[in-house]
Amino acid sequence: MLDLSMYLVMGSQDCPNHDPITILEQAIEGGITCFQFREKNSGRSWADIIALGKRLRQICADHQIPFIVNDRVDLGMILEADGIHVGQDDLPAAEVRKLIGSHRILGVSAKTTEQAHQAVQNGADYIGVGPMFETVSKPDASAPIGPEAIKHIRKNLPQFPIVGIGGITPERTAPVISAGADGVAVISAITQAESPLKATQRFIEQIALARK
Numbered sequence: 001m002l003d004l005s006m007y008l009v010m011g012s013q014d015c016p017n018h019d020p021i022t023i024l025e026q027a028i029e030g031g032i033t034c035f036q037f038r039e040k041n042s043g044r045s046w047a048d049i050i051a052l053g054k055r056l057r058q059i060c061a062d063h064q065i066p067f068i069v070n071d072r073v074d075l076g077m078i079l080e081a082d083g084i085h086v087g088q089d090d091l092p093a094a095e096v097r098k099l100i101g102s103h104r105i106l107g108v109s110a111k112t113t114e115q116a117h118q119a120v121q122n123g124a125d126y127i128g129v130g131p132m133f134e135t136v137s138k139p140d141a142s143a144p145i146g147p148e149a150i151k152h153i154r155k156n157l158p159q160f161p162i163v164g165i166g167g168i169t170p171e172r173t174a175p176v177i178s179a180g181a182d183g184v185a186v187i188s189a190i191t192q193a194e195s196p197l198k199a200t201q202r203f204i205e206q207i208a209l210a211r212k
């Protein structure tokens with residue numbers, strides 16, 4: 001079963017201090033349970049993106065970590081991804097489900113209960129809800145909707161897999177989990193940490209504490 005507890009999202013644009021390979025390896029050692037390759041406006045050529053994606057994909061495969069590709073079904077197919085994540089302005093989720101078949105994971109962004117219900121109908125396996133807090137990693141992000149948004153969605157979808165995203169740090173993990181999220185999706189608090197390993201371990205501790 002898909003474990004969304006600690007979901008690292010990353011592209012080379014998010015990695016000013018360490019290279020993406022090192023970050024992914026440390027994050028896996030630290031305990032991530034899912035990974036999304038989200039290469040956005042990095043200025044890299046497609047050849048470079050595919051070469052990087054293949055290396056990250058192999059590392060995930062070696063450690064049995066699900067490898068999800070953001071936005072692009074074509075890139076997902078090239079990289080033999082385990083799944084695709086799409087937002088409200090991307091390819092329609094129902095069409096993506098048809099393209100990727102029933103055996104791959106489909107993640108869909110949702111901010112409201114209505115969008116969440118629609119995502120379920122369209123064949124989503126999980127929803128990403130955000131931004132929880134102010135984020136430095138997505139220039140086109142909307143205003144924060146906070147853990148309250150997860151509380152509302154959780155009331156209406158008691159069993160469906162939900163991950164919170166946007167501005168989440170170890171200190172801000174407990175409110176997201178307590179609101180009903182199955183896990184947290186994180187970019188900068190891991191990719192820009194001095195030690196991605198220690199940062200991931202701190203998240204894992206906070207998730208465990210919040211679930212007690």
Ligand SMILES: Cc1ncc(COP(=O)(O)OP(=O)(O)O)c(N)n1
Binds near residue numbers: 038088
């Ligand atoms: C786990 C997760 N949740 C939400 C998003 C955001 O997707 P989207 O709204 O399509 O924005 P971009 O990531 O494409 O900028 C996500 N990527 N992952």
Ligand SMILES: Cc1nc(C(=O)O)sc1CCOP(=O)(O)O
Binds near residue numbers: 129132165
């Ligand atoms: C990719 C993404 N999606 C968001 C949403 O709200 O849907 S917020 C976001 C950026 C998350 O990065 P950080 O952990 O550095 O804030």
Ligand SMILES: [Mg+2]
Binds near residue numbers: 071086090
């Ligand atoms: Mg998108």
